[in-house]
Amino acid sequence: MLDPNLWFSEVVASDGSAFSLKIRERLHAEQTPFQFIELYATEGFGNLMVIDGCTMLSTRDNFLYHEMMSHPALFTHAAPRRVCIIGGGDCGTLREVLKHPGVESAVQIDIDERVTRLAEQYFPELTASNDDPRAQLLFEDGVRWIQETAPGTLDLIIVDSTDPVGPAVGLFTSAFYADCWRALGDGGILIQQSESPLYHMQILREMHEAMRCADFTDTRTLCFPQPIYPSGWWSATMAGKGVALADFRAGDAECKPFETQYYNAGIHRAALAQPEFVRRGLAVEN
Amino acid sequence: MLDPNLWFSEVVASDGSAFSLKIRERLHAEQTPFQFIELYATEGFGNLMVIDGCTMLSTRDNFLYHEMMSHPALFTHAAPRRVCIIGGGDCGTLREVLKHPGVESAVQIDIDERVTRLAEQYFPELTASNDDPRAQLLFEDGVRWIQETAPGTLDLIIVDSTDPVGPAVGLFTSAFYADCWRALGDGGILIQQSESPLYHMQILREMHEAMRCADFTDTRTLCFPQPIYPSGWWSATMAGKGVALADFRAGDAECKPFETQYYNAGIHRAALAQPEFVRRGLAVEN
Numbered sequence: 001m002l003d004p005n006l007w008f009s010e011v012v013a014s015d016g017s018a019f020s021l022k023i024r025e026r027l028h029a030e031q032t033p034f035q036f037i038e039l040y041a042t043e044g045f046g047n048l049m050v051i052d053g054c055t056m057l058s059t060r061d062n063f064l065y066h067e068m069m070s071h072p073a074l075f076t077h078a079a080p081r082r083v084c085i086i087g088g089g090d091c092g093t094l095r096e097v098l099k100h101p102g103v104e105s106a107v108q109i110d111i112d113e114r115v116t117r118l119a120e121q122y123f124p125e126l127t128a129s130n131d132d133p134r135a136q137l138l139f140e141d142g143v144r145w146i147q148e149t150a151p152g153t154l155d156l157i158i159v160d161s162t163d164p165v166g167p168a169v170g171l172f173t174s175a176f177y178a179d180c181w182r183a184l185g186d187g188g189i190l191i192q193q194s195e196s197p198l199y200h201m202q203i204l205r206e207m208h209e210a211m212r213c214a215d216f217t218d219t220r221t222l223c224f225p226q227p228i229y230p231s232g233w234w235s236a237t238m239a240g241k242g243v244a245l246a247d248f249r250a251g252d253a254e255c256k257p258f259e260t261q262y263y264n265a266g267i268h269r270a271a272l273a274q275p276e277f278v279r280r281g282l283a284v285e286n
Numbered sequence: 287m288l289d290p291n292l293w294f295s296e297v298v299a300s301d302g303s304a305f306s307l308k309i310r311e312r313l314h315a316e317q318t319p320f321q322f323i324e325l326y327a328t329e330g331f332g333n334l335m336v337i338d339g340c341t342m343l344s345t346r347d348n349f350l351y352h353e354m355m356s357h358p359a360l361f362t363h364a365a366p367r368r369v370c371i372i373g374g375g376d377c378g379t380l381r382e383v384l385k386h387p388g389v390e391s392a393v394q395i396d397i398d399e400r401v402t403r404l405a406e407q408y409f410p411e412l413t414a415s416n417d418d419p420r421a422q423l424l425f426e427d428g429v430r431w432i433q434e435t436a437p438g439t440l441d442l443i444i445v446d447s448t449d450p451v452g453p454a455v456g457l458f459t460s461a462f463y464a465d466c467w468r469a470l471g472d473g474g475i476l477i478q479q480s481e482s483p484l485y486h487m488q489i490l491r492e493m494h495e496a497m498r499c500a501d502f503t504d505t506r507t508l509c510f511p512q513p514i515y516p517s518g519w520w521s522a523t524m525a526g527k528g529v530a531l532a533d534f535r536a537g538d539a540e541c542k543p544f545e546t547q548y549y550n551a552g553i554h555r556a557a558l559a560q561p562e563f564v565r566r567g568l569a570v571e572n
Contacts, residue, residue, distance in 0.1 A: 002290075002293075002297075002306070004288075007288075007304065009304075009306070011288075014330070015329075015330040015331075016307060016308035016328055016329030016330030017305070017306065017307055017330060017331070017513070018288055018293065018295075018304075018305070018306040018307075018308075019303070019304070019306075019518075020288070020303065020304040020306065021302060021303055021304075022302035022303070042302055043302030044298075044301040044302030045301075045302065045303070060484075061484065197511075198511075225483075225484075225509075225511060225518065225519035226518075227303070227517040227518050227519060231511075231513040231518060232511065232512075232513050232517060232518015233513060233518060259562075260562050261561070261562050261563045262561045262563065264559075264561075264562050264565070266559035267559050267560075267561055267562075269555065269556070270556035270557070270558075270559035271556070272556075273553050273555065273556035274550075274552060275547070275548045275550075275553055276545075276546050276547050276549065276550050277547045277548065
C-alpha cells in the first residue's frame with residue numbers, strides 16, 4: 001500500500017505504529033562521522049530532514065517543537081541573558097531564542113556541523129538569524145562543553161537532541177544533569193525534549209528522577225502536538241535551580257514583541273497541564 | 287517497507303501523510319447498509335475499528351477522544367440532565383456521559399446498529415454501561431431525530447460522527463445546527479468533533495460560521511492529542527445557546543466523583559487555549 005519509493009516511513013517497532021510522508025524526491029543523503037542524514041521534498045510537509053531513520057523536522061510543523069523548546073523556559077526564567085543550546089543543529093530553536101531582546105548571548109553546540117550546513121540549504125528560514133551578533137555556533141561535544149563551562153554562568157540550557165539512543169544517550173544521565181546544574185546560575189533552567197507522553201512514560205519518569213537527583217528543585221513536563229514524531233504527541237521537561245516552574249512571566253508573554261505560530265501565554269499554561277495518566281505516572285502534584 | 291499484510295494504513299491524500307498500525311490479524315469485516323466496517327487486533331494499540339478505510343478507535347488511545355467529547359461540555363453546562371449523542375455507536379462517549387450522576391437521560395442515536403454490536407464484541411469495556419437505566423440506544427437517522435425532538439428538551443447534544451464526507455455530511459450544515467439550537471434549552475450546548483487543527487482549518491472556520499448562523503451565541507474549539515487520527519492532533523467544537531463557553535464548573539471538575547485517564551480541570555483549561563494560528567484562522571478572541 002505504501003510504496004517505499006513514494007513514502008518515507010518511520011516505524012516505532014516497540015509500539016507497532018508508523019508515520020509516513022509522501023515524498024516527491026530524495027534531495028540529499030550522506031553518512032557523516034556521527035549519523036546518516038537524509039533530506040526529502042515531501043508532497044504536503046515541505047522539506048523533511050531524517051537522521052538515522054528518524055524524522056527530525058519538516059518545513060510545515062517544526063514551529064510546534066521549536067517554539068515549545070524555547071519560549072516556555074525563556075518566559076519562566078526571571079531575566080534570561082545567557083542561553084546555550086545543546087544539539088539543535090538545524091538552528092530552529094536558536095532562531096526562537098534570539099527573538100527575545102533580553103538574550104545577550106546564545107551559544108549552540110551541535111556535534112555534527114553537517115546538520116547546520118544542510119539546514120542552511122534546505123531550511124533557510126530557520127538559519128536566517130545565524131549572523132545575529134549574539135549567536136555563536138560551535139561544532140563539538142556538548143557534554144564536554146557543559147563540563148568545561150564556568151559554574152553559574154548560564155541562565156538557560158536547552159537540550160535539543162535526538163532520542164536517548166545513539167549519540168545523544170549521554171544527554172539523559174544524572175551526571176550530565178549535575179554538570180548542567182553547576183553551569184547554571186541561581187534561578188537557572190534546563191529544558192530537554194522528553195519524547196512522547198503516550199509511548200515513553202518510563203523515560204519521562206527516569207528523567208524527572210535523574211534531574212531531582214542532580215539537585216534541581218522543581219521539574220515539570222510540557223506537552224504539545226508534534227505530528228511527525230512518534231504518536232504525534234510530544235513533550236519537553238524543564239528542571240529548575242531554585243525556581244518554581246509552574247509560574248511564568250505571563251504579562252511579558254502576552255505582550256511579546258515577536259510573532260509565533262503556536263506559542264502564546266494561554267498555550268504556555270495549557271502545556272503545563274498534566275493529563276491524568278501523566279500526573280499519576282510521575283506522581284507530581286498538578 | 288510497510289507490508290499491507292502486516293500493517294493497516296490510513297492515508298490522508300490531501301496532506302501526503304499516513305498513519306499505520308501493525309496488525310496481528312483481521313478479526314472481522316462486513317459491509318453494512320451504511321458503511322464498510324473492519325476490526326483488527328494490533329500489536330501495540332489493542333483492537334482497532336476502521337470504517338470506510340478510516341481509523342475510528344483503538345483500545346489504547348480512545349480515552350482521549352471519548353473524554354474530550356463529553357466532560358468539557360458536561361462541566362460547562364450549568365446542570366446537564368438530558369443528553370443526546372448523535373453517532374457514537376461504539377458507546378465510548380455514552381460511557382463517559384453516564385459517569386455524571388446529574389445526567390438523567392442519555393439517548394444515543396447511531397444510524398448503524400452494527401457499530402454497536404461489534405463494539406460489544408471487540409470493545410466490551412466501552413459498552414459496559416449500556417444497561418444503565420438512564421441510557422437509551424436508538425438506531426436511526428440522527429438528523430431526523432433532532433428535527434422531530436420537541437423544542438427546548440435537551441441540555442447537551444454531542445455529535446460523535448465520522449468525517450464530513452459520506453453519511454455524516456448532513457451533520458456539518460447550518461440547517462442541522464439550527465435544528466440542534468431549537469432542540470436545546472436555554473444554556474444548552476452542542477459539541478461536535480471538528481477534525482485536525484493542522485489539516486482542517488477551513489472546516490473549522492466553516493463550522494464556527496455555520497454555528498453562529500444558526501443563532502448560537504458562543505463557539506469555542508477544544509484541541510487535544512489523538513494519535514490514531516490524521517496528524518495525531520484533533521479538535522471538538524462547542525456551540526452555546528446563551529452560555530459562555532470559556533467558563534466551566536471548575537470546582538466540580540476538580541472534585542469529580544469518577545476516574546478519567548486524560549481529562550481533569552487543568553486539561554479542560556488547556557484544551558480551551560487557542561494556538562496562535564488557530565486564533566488568527568478563526569479570528570476569535572483568545
